[in-house]
Amino acid sequence: MPQHCAAYDCKxxxxAQSRQQGITFHRCPKExxxxxxxEVALRRKxxxxxxxxxxxxxxxxxEDFNRTVGLRSDVIPSVFNFPAHLQTAGVSFRLFVFCISNMLMTIIICVPATNILILMVLAVGCIDEIKNDDNVITLEQEKSNARKRELRAKSHMKDVLQELREKNLINEELYVCLFCTKMFIKAEVFRP
Structure with a gap:
């Protein structure tokens, strides 16, 4: 069964006929x-x-090919025939990309908008580096632990209030006091 090129509008x-014409096909990298x-370069939703x-x-x-007609290992597809609504404007702009590798670096790139695809690919790589940073991972774990502690405290508070309600120890005055101090627990729990 013949394989089709995955690029937009490529037929x-x-x-055997395409092989005779010198058209070679290259698999997506496993890395x-x-x-x-x-995937970003292909711009397919x-x-x-x-x-x-x-x-x-x-x-x-x-220049993406080596002498044996194979692709170099680190190349990204960059030649496409996109329709007008997917084309980028030909203006220049500045892009600030923040990468973490041993220390925080700021890279300022000034390029024509036709090369925005390359910059998008750079940004994807930087996001992965930031997510893998030890400090970010530690902060995410601390945030998760704080949420769990908060849920345990709320659950314990609900249990205590439910027990007080069952023993008829919560009166209207206590209910108003709890409500005024902005205790965000369901109202059914403290109603007598």
Whole structure:
């Protein structure tokens, strides 16, 4: 069964005829970071690259190939024929990208908007680095633990109030006092 190129509006299929024309097909990389960069470069909504997904050689620059007609290991597809609504404007802009590797660095890049795809791919890599940072992981764990403590305290408070209600120890005055101090527990728990 012939394979189709995964790029938008590309009609190339892996057949004997395309092989005679010199069209080569290249599988999506197995390495997750690079695969994610390929998915971003394709700009296809909800597209997830599979091990069988391929791109034809028309979506790579000549310098992306090594002498054996194979792709270099770190290249990202960059040549596409997108419709007008997916094209980017040809204006220049500045982009600030923050990466963490041993220390916080600020990279200021001034490029034409036609290269925005490369910058999007850079940003995806930086986000992964930030998420894997030890400090971020520690803070997320502390936040999770604080939420669990809060839920345990609320649960304990509900149990105590329920017990007081069953023993008829909560009167209207106590109810008003608890309500005024902004205790955010369901009203049914403290009604006599």
């Amino acid at each position: 190339n299929r892996r057949t 997750q970071n690079l695969r994610k960069k390929w 909800h597209f997830r690259a599979m091990d069988e997904s391929v791109l034809c050689c028309e979506h790579f620059k000549p």
